[in-house]
Amino acid sequence: MGSTSRAAAFAAAVLQAGLSGALAREAAPADREVAGKVDALLARMSLEEKIGQLTQIAGGAFPPGNKPEEALRRGGAGSVLWLNDTRRFNELQRVAVEESRLRIPVLFALDVIHGYRTIFPVPLGMAASWDPEVEEKAQEIAAREARAAGIHWTFAPMVDIARDARWGRIVEGAGEDPYLGAAMAAAQVRGFQGPTLGAPDRLVACAKHFAAYGAAEGGRDYDSVYVPEGLLRNVYLPPFRAAVEAGAGTVMSAYMDLNDVPATANRFLLRDVLRGEWGFQGFVVSDAFGVGNLVAQGFARDRRDAARRALAAGLDMEMASGAYPEHLAALVRDGAVTMAQVDAAVRPILAVKMRLGLFNRPYVDESRVAQVLATPGHREYARVAAQRSMVLLRNEGAILPLRRSLSRVAVVGPLADSRADTEGSWMVFGHVPAAVTVLEGIRNKLGPAARVDHAPGPDIRRDVPSFFDQFLPGRRKPAQTPAEADAAFAQAVETARGAELVVMVLGELANMSGEAASRASLDLPGRQQELLEAVVRTGKPVVLVLVNGRPLSINWAAEHVGAILEAWHPGTEGGNAVADVLFGDVNPGGKLPVTFPRSVGHAPLYYARNLTHQPEGSPMYQSRYWDGPTTPLYPFGYGLSYTTFTFSGLRLERPEVRVGETVGVSVDLENAGRVAGDAVAQLYVHQRSGSDSRPMRELKGFRRATLRPGEKGTVRFSLGPAELGYWSTRHGKWVQEPAAFDVWAGGDSTAALHAELTVTP
Ligand code: BGC
Numbered sequence: 001m002g003s004t005s006r007a008a009a010f011a012a013a014v015l016q017a018g019l020s021g022a023l024a025r026e027a028a029p030a031d032r033e034v035a036g037k038v039d040a041l042l043a044r045m046s047l048e049e050k051i052g053q054l055t056q057i058a059g060g061a062f063p064p065g066n067k068p069e070e071a072l073r074r075g076g077a078g079s080v081l082w083l084n085d086t087r088r089f090n091e092l093q094r095v096a097v098e099e100s101r102l103r104i105p106v107l108f109a110l111d112v113i114h115g116y117r118t119i120f121p122v123p124l125g126m127a128a129s130w131d132p133e134v135e136e137k138a139q140e141i142a143a144r145e146a147r148a149a150g151i152h153w154t155f156a157p158m159v160d161i162a163r164d165a166r167w168g169r170i171v172e173g174a175g176e177d178p179y180l181g182a183a184m185a186a187a188q189v190r191g192f193q194g195p196t197l198g199a200p201d202r203l204v205a206c207a208k209h210f211a212a213y214g215a216a217e218g219g220r221d222y223d224s225v226y227v228p229e230g231l232l233r234n235v236y237l238p239p240f241r242a243a244v245e246a247g248a249g250t251v252m253s254a255y256m257d258l259n260d261v262p263a264t265a266n267r268f269l270l271r272d273v274l275r276g277e278w279g280f281q282g283f284v285v286s287d288a289f290g291v292g293n294l295v296a297q298g299f300a301r302d303r304r305d306a307a308r309r310a311l312a313a314g315l316d317m318e319m320a321s322g323a324y325p326e327h328l329a330a331l332v333r334d335g336a337v338t339m340a341q342v343d344a345a346v347r348p349i350l351a352v353k354m355r356l357g358l359f360n361r362p363y364v365d366e367s368r369v370a371q372v373l374a375t376p377g378h379r380e381y382a383r384v385a386a387q388r389s390m391v392l393l394r395n396e397g398a399i400l401p402l403r404r405s406l407s408r409v410a411v412v413g414p415l416a417d418s419r420a421d422t423e424g425s426w427m428v429f430g431h432v433p434a435a436v437t438v439l440e441g442i443r444n445k446l447g448p449a450a451r452v453d454h455a456p457g458p459d460i461r462r463d464v465p466s467f468f469d470q471f472l473p474g475r476r477k478p479a480q481t482p483a484e485a486d487a488a489f490a491q492a493v494e495t496a497r498g499a500e501l502v503v504m505v506l507g508e509l510a511n512m513s514g515e516a517a518s519r520a521s522l523d524l525p526g527r528q529q530e531l532l533e534a535v536v537r538t539g540k541p542v543v544l545v546l547v548n549g550r551p552l553s554i555n556w557a558a559e560h561v562g563a564i565l566e567a568w569h570p571g572t573e574g575g576n577a578v579a580d581v582l583f584g585d586v587n588p589g590g591k592l593p594v595t596f597p598r599s600v601g602h603a604p605l606y607y608a609r610n611l612t613h614q615p616e617g618s619p620m621y622q623s624r625y626w627d628g629p630t631t632p633l634y635p636f637g638y639g640l641s642y643t644t645f646t647f648s649g650l651r652l653e654r655p656e657v658r659v660g661e662t663v664g665v666s667v668d669l670e671n672a673g674r675v676a677g678d679a680v681a682q683l684y685v686h687q688r689s690g691s692d693s694r695p696m697r698e699l700k701g702f703r704r705a706t707l708r709p710g711e712k713g714t715v716r717f718s719l720g721p722a723e724l725g726y727w728s729t730r731h732g733k734w735v736q737e738p739a740a741f742d743v744w745a746g747g748d749s750t751a752a753l754h755a756e757l758t759v760t761p
Contacts, residue, residue, distance in 0.1 A: 038350045041102070042343055049075040049102060051328045053346045054311075056109065056285065056319045059083030059092060060429075062471070072096045072106060076325060078349055079107040079153070079285075079317065084429040089150035090363050097362045104350070105358035112154035112203065113172060113426040114138070116145035118378040118572050119435065122424040122513075122549055123158060123184075125389035125568030127174035127593035128639075130680045131704050132187035138385045139191025141378050143203040148372035150364035152356055153204040155252060157188035159239035160209055164604040165597060166219025168517030171425055171549030171569070173214065175593030176606040176636060178235050179699040182242035189246035197249045198355035207243035208252035209287055211269055212236040216256060219603060221518050224257045230692065232258075233727035233734075235608075241278055249282040249352050253315060255290055262299050264290040265306070270314030283316040283348035292321030303327060308336055316345035374434065379573055386570040386577030388678075391590040392563075392640040399541055399562035401584025401642060402501065408451045410499035411439045412492050412535060413506045413528065414460050415547040420472075424549060424569025425514030428471040434572055438505045438545055441575025445583050453499060457492035458485035460526035466511040489531060496535040496542075503582070504532055504561075505545045510569060513549025522553040522600045529556065536560055545578055551596040558633055566592070584642060589678025589704065591639035591748065595632045601625070607636040607749040608695035637682050637699070637748035643673030643709065647681070647746045647753050656758045659736050662720030663757065667745040669715055671707035679747060680704045681715040685723065685757075686742040691730040697749060719743070724759060 042050070052075045059068045059080035071077040072095045080092060089108050096106045114120045120138040121128075129135065139157075146154065161181050162170040174184040185207065192205040212232055216223040227236060240251070251274060254263035263269060264286050274280045291310045292303060300306035304327040310318070311328065318324040331337040353359065392400070415421050417440070419433035427433060436444070443452045459480050480488065496502045506528045511517060523529060533556070536542050543563045546552065547570070557564055565588065567578050580586040597605040602625075612623040624630040649668040657663045669679055683701035687694040701717035725736035741757040 034351050034354050037354055038347050041104070041350060042346060045102060045346070047329050047332055047339070047342070050342050050346045051325055052076040053078035053104065053349050054317050054324050054328070054342070055322070056081055056317055058320060059088070059108070060085075068092055069095050073099045075100045075102060075104065077106065078104070079109055081109040081319065082429065083108065084110055084149070084151075084431070086150045086364055086366055086369050090366065093362050105353055105362040107152050107349075107353055107358070108150060109153040109155060110146065110151045110429060111156065111426055112142050112146045112151060113156045113158065114424065115142045115382065115571060116149065116151070117373040117431075117434070118142075118145060118382050119423045119427070120382050120385045120571045121389040121574070122171050122569045123173055124171050124175060124549060124593060125570060126385065127180060127184050128391050128566070128568065128590040129385065129388040129704070130180070130591050130593070130702055131388055132183045134385050134388050135184055136187040136191040137381060139188045140194070140202070141381055143192045143194075144201045145373050145378065147201050147203055148364070148369050151203065152358070153206065153250065154192055155206045155208060156192065157185055157205065157207060157243065158209065159185040159207050159243055160212070160214035161236050161239065162214035162594070163606040164214070164216075164219040165522055165551040165594070166518050166520065166600060166603055167214060167216055168221060168513045168519070168550070169214070169515055170594065171513040174239070176595060177593065177608065177699050178238040180593055180702065181239035185239040185243040186246040189243050189248045193247060193249065197247060197352065198357055204249040204352055204356065205243070206250040206252050206285065207240050207248045209254035210240055210251050210263060210274070210284070211254060212258055213254035213256060213263070219518050221516050222255050224260075226259055228729065230727055230729035237273065244274070244278050244280050251280065251282065251284050253284055253286050253290060255287050255293065257297060257299075262294055262297050264315060265294055265299065265309045265313040267313040275314065281348065282352065283345070284314060285317040286310065286315050286319045286321070288319045289321040291315065291318045291323045304331065307331065311337060311341055311345060317349060382571050383573035383577050383580070386574050387580055387586045389568055389570065389590050390577065390581050390588045391566040391592055391638075392588040393566055393634055394558060394561070394564040395640055396562050399543060400565070400582060402543070402582050404446065404583055406446065406450055406500055408498065408500045409442060409446065409453070410495045410502045411442055411452060411454045411505065412457060412496055412502055413504045413531070414456050414458070414526070415507050415509075416456060416503075416505035417454055421510045421547060422569060422574045423571055424510050427510065428468050436573055436575035438503070438547070438567070438575045438578045441577070441579035442503060442582070444576060445579035453495045455492040455495035456488060457531045458488045458527045460509060460528060462509070462512060467516050468514070469511060485527065489527065489534070492531055493534050493538065496540055497538050499540060502535055502540050502542045503545060504535060504542055505547055506532060507546045507548030507552065508550070510549075519550075520600065522551060522597065522603070524552060524554065532557060532561070543582065545582075551594055553597060553599050553633065555598055555633060566590075587642045587675055587677040588639065589641060589680065591637050591680045592634055593636070595636045596634040598628060598633045602630070602632075605632055608698050610693045611696045635749045637680070639680075639748070641677040641679070643671050643675045643677040645677070645679040645707070645747060646670045646672050647751070650743070650745045650753045650755045652743065652755055652757055655756065656760055658760050659738055660721055662718050665701070665717045665719055665743060665745070665755075666714050667753065668712060669705065669707065670712045671709055674709050676706065676708045678704055678706050681745060682748065682751060683717045684744045684749065684751060685719065687724070687726075687737070688740045688742065690737045690739050691728045691735065692726070694726065697744065699749070719757065
């Protein structure tokens with residue numbers, strides 16, 4: 001074999017293992033032991049008991065009249081969700097393990113998305129840290145708290161790539177990029193689950209929503225997705241694959257139609273890709289009511305057809321809709337579903353319960369809960385996570401950091417003192433917000449010597465109420481009358497006028513992003529823009545702190561407000577962390593995990609687009625809007641610091657490599673300012689020609705590093721088949737091709753420092 005074909009064979013092998021092939025996993029002895037026990041149990045189960053394991057039911061007061069005991073007593077449910085009550089967990093578990101025939105324990109599931117009692121920044125904020133270690137540690141703490149409270153399984157991480165800021169669920173994921181998304185997905189799985197499924201004090205993770213939910217047309221939640229296979233493989237699937245490779249025990253199917261086949265009954269996704277190619281050994285749960293929805297989606301004829309087709313496609317556990325218990329037994333008796341299909345779905349569910357040790361230790365120790373929840377250490381870490389998630393978007397004339405000698409500050413805006421909105425979405429299950437608000441954080445920082453006034457201004461609210469608000473009775477105030485809103489407006493401006501400096505805390509309520517929270521505008525909702533302009537007109541220096549769950553089109557602020565800090569919904573310690581950053585105890589180092597468009601009309605806007613035939617910047621460039629710039633307001637990867645970093649000396653170990661080989665890339669980095677700070681070195685590549693057109697830039701490496709003033713460092717990356725290969729539409733498979741590549745390194749996705757790499761056959 002000549003060296004060229006050797007290299008090609010090697011490349012093929014690497015690609016097979018690294019990018020496309022099934023992960024051939026040898027069953028470990030422990031796996032074999034579990035498999036043996038599962039089979040022994042399965043042999044004793046009736047068809048109805050098997051179907052019970054495939055059934056997840058609600059455990060709380062929703063839906064009204066719910067009686068979970070009845071189902072558990074007859075072995076009619078394998079898992080319970082939407083319950084968050086430690087004593088009730090034990091009560092229900094007791095029914096399952098003491099009153100049901102086979103004593104199979106229940107798996108308790110809940111959405112523990114960004115913390116359980118100690119709340120971390122929303123996932124989009126966590127991704128803005130560009131720090132997978134912090135994400136891992138945060139989810140480890142979330143797991144410890146939730147497990148102590150009796151929860152076994154979280155419906156997280158949400159790893160949907162989202163490129164359309166109108167989509168409310170953009171807040172739940174890591175943003176627009178598959179490389180950053182994959183890193184955050186894997187980190188979260190490690191954090192939730194620990195080194196192995198069943199590790200003490202951890203949860204089972206669930207990568208959701210499989211797949212491409214984030215590409216909903218028009219950014220409308222649950223709407224159809226049309227994504228060609230190349231885009232699916234190159235962009236939407238990598239975070240799922242990373243979660244599976246990190247050992248995620250479960251996967252949740254998405255609601256929507258993917259290329260006209262609902263994800264809930266999508267054999268290509270659930271069988272061919274997930275199990276066939278990736279070797280996933282866990283189980284798949286539908287999204288809530290997903291199987292029943294197949295009828296509404298115009299796919300299944302009726303619920304019986306829905307149950308049959310979902311199971312056949314590889315959907316193991318049905319969440320909440322009840323079509324499996326209604327129809328599977330008859331389907332088996334009629335020969336439309338085989339017992340082997342049912343067994344194959346039950347096996348991984350029993351295996352997860354065994355790995356968790358639930359057969360030996362089904363109960364939770366109620367006396368331990370209080371001592372585990374919200375320990376000072378957990379809160380302290382929530383503060384660190386929030387500090388690291390913040391992105392400084394603007395700082396004209398170095399208005400930040402603020403002087404601690406300020407004697408009179410106004411903290412203005414509807415989000416300045418709202419605990420629930422400081423914590424963000426997904427707090428629906430009996431969680432009492434314990435957040436430190438931005439107002440409190442600033443008061444804590446300045447102490448009694450300073451006067452810190454507050455005025456919320458007019459309320460903001462959704463025009464169409466959120467479905468989830470019904471679970472948060474009393475949390476939302478009654479609507480203001482126009483006269484009350486005017487008075488609140490005037491009072492806010494007055495409060496600002498009396499201060500030396502104004503901190504405006506504006507953005508979105510928690511229920512304005514998240515599920516069923518899409519928007520047709522990306523402007524500041526309500527009268528916030530008007531209030532901001534009125535306060536700026538007072539001539540007082542203004543710092544804008546954004547509390548929100550999606551990119552906002554803050555063009556006016558980006559020109560007229562001195563400093564803008566993107567704080568996201570920063571969690572339990574959010575207000576303290578904001579104050580730490582505003583007053584310079586912490587130098588912000590977060591970077592945007594998502595592009596900020598100038599207007600909603602630009603959505604979807606993301607950096608990794610393909611080139612057009614007229615290069616951007618040329619007079620012929622017409623792939624633009626004539627009524628404004630096409631560039632983002634803030635690009636992906638962007639974020640300022642109180643210091644300045646310079647990147648230099650981008651170099652490749654060798655300018656030429658063969659297909660299948662890996663080359664080292666280094667870039668030097670210097671803190672050229674007077675304070676310590678964090679930079680995120682980012683590496684981007686572009687394949688100049690090939691079988692398919694490739695995006696003009698793709699992130700292929702990043703590292704967050706702390707440097708003292710004047711300190712220099714070198715960041716090393718490597719580029720190999722995983723970074724240089726892609727799934728080719730022309731070939732219908734993963735390829736790595738000989739081609740010229742552009743390589744850039746720097747502090748955001750517009751990095752100019754450039755090198756060339758040639759990949760030869
Ligand atoms: C959401 C899922 C969630 C599930 C259970 C659904 O409405 O789409 O993300 O995990 O409910 O609460």
